Amino acid sequence: MGETIRWGVLGASKFARELMGPAIHTAPGHALAALATRSPQKAAPFAAMAPGLQVYDGYAALLEDAAIDAVYIPLPHHLHIEWALKALEAGKHVLVEKPVALRADQIAPLIAARDRTGLQCAEAYMMVHHPQWQRLRALLAEGAIGRLRHVEGVFTYDNSADPGNIRNQAEMGGGALPDIGVYTYGATRWATGAEPEAVTHADIDWEDGCDVLARVAARFPGFTAHWVNSMRLLPEQLMLFHGEAGLIRLTAPFNPRVFGEARLELRDRSGVTRIETWPGADHYRLQVEAFGAAIRGAAAFPWTLEDARGTQAVIDMAYAAAGGRPPA
Template identity: 55%
Template sequence: MADVRWGILGASNFAAQHMGPALHAAAGGSLEALATRSPEKADRFKDIAPNLKVHESYDALIADPGVDAVYIPLPNTLHVDWTLKALEAGKHVLTEKPVAMQADEIDTLIKARDQSGKLAAEAYMIVFHPQWHHVRDLIAKGAIGTLQHVQGMFCFNNGDQPENIRNQADLGGGAMRDIGVYVIGSTRFVTGAEPTEVSARIRWESGFDVFSDISARFGSVTYSACVSTRLNPYQSMTFHGSLGSIHLTAPFNGPVFGDTCVILRRAGHDESVARFNGARQYDLQVAAFNQSATTGVAYPCPLEFSKGTQVMMDAAFENAQSLD
């Protein structure tokens, strides 16, 4: 099958720094087009793909017969509409997280995906990172005994950037939707369980959450996690079992954050450290998407998985108590 020819809607910094290079470098595809009304913003993408075709509108890009798949890094509130438009135009679609603002919107996307015969998915890259498969395998084989508690944290501080879309309520900003998907989705991926008894304590600022303390149960496993866009950068995930623990030092964007290590600690055993600094999770994600789009093999992270994470976020918001 021919390689997947990618187009990007919008010249976001994240697309230029991470996903643009991955779309062009990953096996089975190449970056061919970009939609932006600012020619100067296209220059960074032309450094990635010198023959890049630049469209002045999103509609023009999704109508381009030279584009097979569309990557959508637009503000959160625009994700559903443009995913649907791209599917209707006969394109495969990879949309940034969160793919929707509410779980029922994902049902609409699933229906459109199935009717189109094209692949549509959320850009949830961590499930393609080998460290997460390593953690899931360790827990499945009982390396820490019976899993009893999961503890997570992901935060950074963008309080000095009022223009940032993550600080704009009308664009779907806030900590939960931007980074809560990671502490939630990773736990669902590892345990294979869905949460109950979901609650949260949230600090609000101008209509969006800047600190969310989330609690839940995954079967018999208790869960506690915090996400914030007003704290010093930090991230970790720890899985506590009856016989040991597993700690991830850079669970979500290592080695940008730091050394990507999975540390296994068990009483009576030497500490075991597995390092994953060489893994390129964005490339792995795109390569898997390309393979599924061209061969029809099942995509490892379908919209149905994304809906489960959104269901938990919806419940956290619904059951939240304000900290202010």
């Protein structure tokens, strides 16, 4: 591999076009070099952004390109494991969109392939790269709010007017929990360093085999958590960490700059609320840079496949507590 890490993207998704493609293109030491899509129309914006982009009409053809060092996979959820495994076998480092899999036990073969090949393979869980989350984690660790007793998480949006969206297709791994439950659940785990002992309540509304509104509660060692995730409610984002001596609120925890300002509010018994903001932070670009550092051996990537498996295990627990997923 040369000094510049050359990336290929499997699939011309809107997310790749608007967020991860530009992040790869602008990150120092990285280059958006190839795209796999059969649609010239979908390839055009990528080619305009990255002149010289090599466009392949199939995923396998891109993986055969020896000049590509790393692959980003934003395919529909049910294809993630298959193509991540193929990319590793082709000798590529792999950054695969969340959720890596649709069940926790599906991730084991990918972990084994990562370990066997010695290549980097991780879930694109961008929020852990944002300084607001790193600051929150540090504050919790130093006891800024005293003993943590409860976490409240909300992430909702409404795509009811788009029935063809893959998030509304059960056979493609659709549903609110695979799409955005990974954030409220994983954020709680990552920020606290704790794992749930049990899911104590799960009330889920279903449409055509997809969970569209999930209200889930869990018990962790020393604290409780309650999460609301929906694809049928007015858009909202909030994470609240409530302790005996204070509380911390993140008002745009998952996609700041799109939903709102990256803002951390810390209030303690003095009644004073301290506010920190990060208006210029781009967690997608920070994620690319962190992945590059891991490839080069300069730093460990902060979100592993094991971390992703832990969050998927909580989603599996929520589905089980609600009586299981209905047939697609």
